[in-house]
Amino acid sequence: MNRLLVVFIAFTMLPLIAFAPAVAASDVELIDAGYTHQTSAKLVHWEVMNDGTVLTVDDNGNLSVNAFSNGILVPLWSLDLNVTANSARLDDAEVLAAVAHDEGVFVVHMDLQIANRNISTPERVNDMDWDTEGDLWLAYFAGRRRAEEYDNEGFTGTTSPQIQSGFNSFIVLNDGRLALGGFDSKVTIADNGGTTLTTLNEPGGIVNALIEDHDGNLIVGSANGAVYRYDTNSWAVETLSLSHGSSVVHLEEVGNSTYVAGTQNGKVTMIDGATFTEEDTYASQGPVVGTKTEYTGQVYITTSFLSYSKIRLYDLDTDGDGVTDTNDAFPTEITQWNDADMDGYGDNPNGFNGDQFPDDETQYIDVDGDGHGDNPAGTEGDLFPNNPDQWQDRDGDGYGDNMQGEDGDMFPDEPTQWEDGDQDGYGSNPNGLMPDACPTQNGFSKYDRYGCTDSDLDGYSNPDEFFGVDQGADALPTQGTQWIDQDGDGYGDNTTGLLPDACPWEFGNSTRAWISNATAALGFIEVASYGCEDLDGDGWVDRSESIGMDADPNEHFDNDKDGVGSNSDYDDTRPLVQTEQDHCLLNFDDLSDACMGWRNADYQAYLSRSKGVNESDYSYAAWNTSKNAGLLNDGGEVDSSTVKQVMIVGGGAFVALSVIIIAVAAIMKRRNVQQNMKIYGTPFAPSSKTNSASTEALEGTAGLSAQGGVESDAAWEDDIASLDFSVKDEDLADEASSPTAIDATSLYGEEDSIEDIAGIAADPQPAAETPPAAPAAAPPVPEAGLPEGWTMDQWKWYGQEWLDKNK
Template identity: 60%
Template sequence: MKRLLVFVITVLLLPLGAFTPHVAANSTSLVDAGFTQQTETNFVYWKEMFDGSILTVDEAGNLSVNTFSGGVLVPQWSLDLNQTTNAARLDAAQQLTVVCHDSGVSIVHMDLQIVNWNMSTPESVSDADWDDEGDLWLAYFAGRRRAEEYNSEGATGYTTANIQSGFNAFEVLSDGRIAIGAYDKKVYIFSNQGGTSLTTLTESTSIVNSLLEDHNGDLLVGTSNGKLFRYNTSTWAHETLTLSHGYSVVSLDEFDNMTYHAGTQNGELSLVDVSSFTEQNSYSSSGKVVGSFQAFTGEVYIVTSFTSFSKIRLYDLDSDGDGYTDQLDVFPLESSQWADTDGDGYGDNSGGYLPDAFPNEPTQWSDNDGDGYGDNTGGVNGDMFPSNSEQWQDSDNDGYGDNSNGLDGDAFIDEPSQWSDADQDGYGDNPNGITPDACPNFNGFSNQDRFGCLDSDLDGWSNPTENWTVADGADALPSIGSQWRDGDGDGYGDNISGDFADDCNWKAGNSTKAWIVNTSAAIGFIEVPSYGCEDLDGDGWVDVTESQGMELDPNEHFDGDKDGVGSNSDYDDTRPLVQTEEDHCLLNFDDESSACQGWRSKDYQSYLSRDKVEGEYDLSFSAWNASKNAGLLESDSVDSSIVKQVVVVGGGAFLGLTAVILVISFIMKRRKTNSLVKMYGVPYVPTENKSAENEALAGTAGLSAQGGIVSDSAWDDDVAQLDFTVAEDEFDDSESGLNSVDSSSLYSDDDSLEAIAGISPDTDVPDAEPANEAVVDVAQVQQSQGPPVPASGLPEGWTMDQWKWYGQEWLDKNQ
């Protein structure tokens, strides 16, 4: 009860004590002041107590309560437990400290400064904490891999479930529930009433290294990939914060109910605002962070542990923000002054507040009377301008006094080539001096192409003028602070790391974006900014990143299925055979939508292609079909499908008649050829009639005779039966040079009339059908079975009917 009362009083007082310091601290910056102390042992526990003292426990078992001043620990009292210590924890009332070691636990009474309870365990205890009933829970990260409850009489028998993966973080919530952060990236929540499992938090994607319950009762979780999760322990709703450094979070603490301190394995300490759950600042040290301290004035100390020692690093206040810590700043409240070398109370910075005109001479600091000597008559530094009461020193020996505002004052006391600055922009008016002002009558801050001229975007390059153009070096892009050169003149800068950088600075272009490969994107490409490259169609896309054929189409840039139709126009850009709704409907017969029925209806397509009068519009397929069925459509117009049938039938008849004529002509030619062979022995009429019959009659027969005696030479051409038998040629073709014709070489008995005519017996000659019957398309007549089916079978989802009509198109695009 006493501990609870102390805890309640402390919680009520903390906000009052923390309010003012944090307002002050937030208005100042912190500067690394280095290490303030190195201890001889390494700490496993560090905790600020209610009275401002620091409780430390080291690995050797030394428990110590210390004052902390100037970054140095000064022990007030200590106990040596002589145990190899793993962890320690101070109870909420700060009356008891449990020290976990390899032999069990030791409980130290903080007021009495004694060990009032030792408890031995068979295994090393990794951590411990009290629940809301005052019972102690011991955590075994390895070995038993669970938490067990103990009271003053010993183990109660209540345990959590075993965490098979092992765990690395342990916390008992204020309502008694137990939180365990495991190596399997989960946080397990158990009841202290028997250790039953209540819920499991699975949002972390990395090992859970640290747990902390804050003053609001929220559970803070730190992981090995530099993330913090904050859970509402009533609803388990959570917030996520990714720390800027990404290091493993190994320690968590809360200061003044306003700031979380997240320490890492790598010495980084992040300060996180409790209310907004945002990272405010991050400070670096070395070693593993075991604790931290934030003073009421705002300084931050980082405590890190090494193998055999610990270090304390200070990030000190810089109240005036001049980059010097208050401990080192002679003028901690004056930002323009920080050093006083001669110790005369005047700052060494000549441009600061109350500057010392003689910073290395403690006897002089001003010359108010203007007589050329310091006001301290006992000092040194004589007047170099005895006749000028407004000058007394000339550091650069250029003849102008160091008093810039006096007569013949030097505006550049350390630069002998410059002394005047009429426009007061920091550049001298002497054109032959160092950094001469090119615009001496205009206050400007350019310092790259020329000095002291107007520089609207403050990038160092001056604005172009009539007398100083881009060709002379002026800023080609005076409104963009990160750009100044534009070699191709397209309005995009050549500085690749600047804003609106020209990705193609060798050639003018007007692109603003590019389409690049990205394997993690759904379609394999993503849009990225890309300025100044060629974009012929003016659609903003870099031409070379657009799909082939899209670079000249301002309405397209991507063709996913590579069918030559852009994704904006393509009905289905994942299927090369489908470019329009018509393609989709004619390839997907399972789509029974009204649109597809319309595409498959020849009558409806004929209706759409009709000649329309002004003001006439097309009915949808559903409306047209309903009107047709109701007899509401005109019927006196010529049906285009009938016209098509007539054309097909007439064309088929014409082709058939042509084939018959060719066959008859061929047969007649062959009969004539055979007649000549029978008459002359050759398929032509010889120039000299040397038939055997004539020579025999003339008594001159011999080897020169051609053919034989034709006993039926007087036959008429009209014979009842053709005999194509040809007498054997008594001449050798190779010697005579004549090609003899053998009937078997012309045709055989098995030759059909179609073979003799050169017509494939498989070719079907379409017969004319009545005009009122549907006639198949000529392409279907010529290729009734369609192209050969691939060895792998029909494409997925195709029917033979689809293949007959569209198979050849599929083969052309896929083979």
């Protein structure tokens, strides 16, 4: 199989080999091809993934995986986190991506394309990285000025040393050590427990970028335009001062052979990884976020601006492999240019005779393309050479340690378990360690049995037909603080949980109890008490109820201990008073109708009579009124015949009284007609006047008649005696002794004519009218002008009288 693959590659590459000399001879250099793409937002992260796609994160929190074609980003999928993102980091397996933002960190599952975790922090998180145990370290460049470790449960309490000056870069090395690049131009190295191991003092400026290369070397980029490579074992350092001297803000390793250093002002310098020397530098604008070098040599530079990012292309013109011929280990082979391990196979795994392991002389081919050599005797030999998803088997159970791959071991360190069909963390092998009792259910029970449904997440599984409460399943599967209910009354036995059973040894349905309390008004207080015996079903614990109350669902407390509960007892503070009758017969100062009725033997006899159907009792007040009115028969009951007679007599009296009222009203109307004739000269009062103009003028109320009002003093006597409504005895005696005789004169008046009395209009007799003589001259007008509502004509006639009256 391997031989056929090699032959196929050889025939495929033959046409390219023919052109190799011509390409090399042309000596075409890299040239600027301009911008190829502009994003709609500022990118804070750019990373080329193993499959050639590009992971980007912009400052608005939009994470996107993109195809990259001819310098243009084509989104394949994206996830809007809706945060202000500061940076991002992809784990080595490219399964998880962490996004640091102003309020914490989002962790995105790349396969599921969801944010499956959000770590909230009180301060802005600038960067983060995973350690070898899968824990996440959050870096706070300012403020806390340290990194903090978080596992799946949260903050572990482990932190890096605090960098007093603050820091601007952070990385976790493959061996778990921490590296922090400070504003003080130093790199602090600490172990994963937070203890400082050493300080690297060589950088001559703020440390802006840190990466670890494939050999485990620490690469440092500083603001003074220099790049440093440290041997992480001895901390021996190599220094490379870039010719342009620009601040290095971005570092990456390309093809395990070249370092890419991006600067604050858009320059990108290629550094040979083998010799640690500066090669070519390409210029763009803006801070460098990332680059992409094609296998044919093209270089794409991504830089960010205030609200967008741009991609610029530099196109190589050598033999097409992107490496100058002087540095090309295969100058005539377009697909190969380096052979770091000197094994005769080019370091480009996709090229002709490509070394799949360019830094390992014991490996060079990888048929399944999983990154592990097929030579089992070589370094990290592939134990599954035909399975691209697997290469290692730590526990030796025949299943690969890559959980996500084909034949993956979900428990790589447990030889008795490898499959977890429901993905709940418990193995499906029933004979293995901690076997999943419900292998088809995604469950998280762990105390009674493993991996079964646990609705309330208290660790105890829900009971089912195969495993019931008697076997240890959760007796209260919807109550997260309860799981055991020995007496089966629905109240859990956990005393610190919700609705705890106060009597776990007995079935009960109580919810409350009375307990002694010396400070309470009654000497008792109500407390919650669930699950105790309550035979009468009133909710009160039977043993806490007053004597005799435990069998009465309507009673629970008897304060005066008279055997009658407080709900029924008329006065529960007095043993002798249980009913209203008791109260009334013991409290003669209570003169209420109710008590008077209890004390009246006749009324009580009335109440105890035989009643007819639908017959009701009179209240004591109604009964007593009827008695006083003589409406009761000898038995004390209301006599219906007497009531009928009273109604007949009363009705007749009402009719007679109505006739008298109507007659008096007619007489009064006639008198009003005569009065109007005297005042107005007409049998009715004019609708617009209730007073004469002369009277209004003299009273100083001119105009009052236009709006209604009261007649002036002319209609009254000057002196009015106080009205006395008291009835004098002599008046009553006079009235009683001498009945008043009413004649026509006293009823109608001497001046009333027959026509007026009969309501017939009499023919008016013309009267000679003598017009009043006008005054010789109008009186002087007051300084304030005419009185309100007066006219000059009125003033001419009545002004002098008004002046005399208002002097």
